[in-house]
Amino acid sequence: MRLLILVNTLDCLDENNALLSNAFHRFGWEVVLGEINAIAADDYRYFTRGVLAGNNGPYDPGSPALGDRETYFLDECQLIWVMSQPEEHVARNVWQMLWIASQHTAFVNSIEGLVFLNTKQALGYVLPKENRAFSYISNDFSLLWERYRQSQDKWWVAKPPNAAYGRNVFLLPPNGPNVRTILQCLTGNAGVPDIGWGGVGGFKAEYAILQQFIPEVAQGEKRVIVSCGKAVAWHGRQARPDDHRSNITQGGKLISVDLHSNEIGLAELLGQKLMAHGINFVGIDMAYPYILEFNVSSPGGLYDAKVASGTDRSDQVAQLIIAHFKKH
Structure with missing residues (x-):
């Protein structure tokens, strides 16, 4: 084979x-x-x-x-x-x-799933409402700015829908002085005139997500690797004291954690929902009871889980994948 x-x-x-x-x-x-x-x-x-x-x-x-x-x-x-x-x-x-x-x-992972579901925009499709943060998605700066202004007493997170590794993820405080600038930047500065004679035309808008901040994130996130609907490996991540992002690539600290039964159940619920779309291997970021995002392309976590726990779960992943495709 x-x-x-x-x-x-x-x-x-x-x-x-x-x-x-x-x-x-x-x-x-x-x-x-x-x-x-x-x-x-x-x-x-x-x-x-x-x-x-x-x-x-x-x-x-x-x-x-x-x-x-x-x-x-x-x-x-x-x-x-x-x-x-x-x-x-x-x-x-x-x-x-x-x-x-x-x-x-x-x-192993379908092309349809890799193209259409490997995005933060898919959370509303694959998750129950109680397991995802309330979000707005738009390429219109004025819409996102107005939504923020309507709830300026709350903390928000703004980020691109398809970026990875914690890139361009901003924590927006209540009545933040730079929020307007950040939202303009994330939506492509489409409404900001260009300097120069006559300006430059063309479509410049970019999509951004404005998402309510989840306090549970402050306690750290867990990355869970799910293979064929089964949670097989996991580790914890803690953000640096001077950063809100816990991504290992952004200086987050790798820690060993346990996964309780409710967390396993939620991760496997998402894994099974994705299997219906041909996705059999996924990395999930969780701050229970919330799923923050998932990655179906090449999710990190298998090696980090090995480092954190001392156990290599790659054979279990391979066994599950082999058994799944033997049945189909």
């Missing part, structure tokens, strides 16, 4: 590329690490450049995929796992070719 894992670069593997390629190799699978931005077609047979994993020992996060780079056809694989978003200027073509390939070959 052959698994193709599509990555952004073969020169530096992230935690999922390393741990999960090792796990599938331990279960006797042939694993190919392929470049997602190199998808191409030979008479409408789709292929990419890649490296056969496992010949140079197990990988560690950050290591390169050593070996000769060869051509691998997608229809010669039994399973494909998209582990990276394609680069923006080729993304439309890559997603289109991968969707066509997915009509004949199984994907």
Whole structure:
């Protein structure tokens, strides 16, 4: 059996590329690490450049995929796992070719799910109201500004719908002096005149989310990895004293935590809802009883959970994925 894992670069593997390629190799699978931005077609047979994993020992996060780079056809694989978003200027073509390939070959996470559900905008679709923060979504600065002004006594969070790693996430205090500027910035400064003779035309608006701040976040967040609807690994994150974001990439502290039964139930409820859309591997950010967001592309957490707990759960992830696709 052959698994193709599509990555952004073969020169530096992230935690999922390393741990999960090792796990599938331990279960006797042939694993190919392929470049997602190199998808191409030979008479409408789709292929990419890649490296056969496992010949140079197990990988560690950050290591390169050593070996000769060869051509691998997608229809010669039994399973494909998209582990990276394609680069923006080729993304439309890559997603289109991968969707066509997915009509004949199984994907761990469906192309439809990766394109349409890998966004903070999807929380209202997959979660009950009591498990998500109240939010406004718009590319109209005036609408978001008016919503904030109507509740200026509350704390809010403003952020882009499709950014990751805590990028451009702002905590807006009551009657904050910079809130107007922040909301203008996040919506593309579309209503701010350009300096210069005659100005510059064109559509510049960008979407932003204005979300009520959840006090539970101050106690720390939990990242939960869910595979085929089962919570398999988790760890805690605490923000720095000088930052409201707990993302590890923003200096958040990794801690070991327990997951109580209600948290497991909520994570698995979301995982099962996503499975109905072909999403079988997801990372969930939780401050119970709220889900803050989820990532279905290449969610970090499996390696961090290993560091925090001392236990590597990648074999359990692989077993669940293999068993799921044997049944389908």
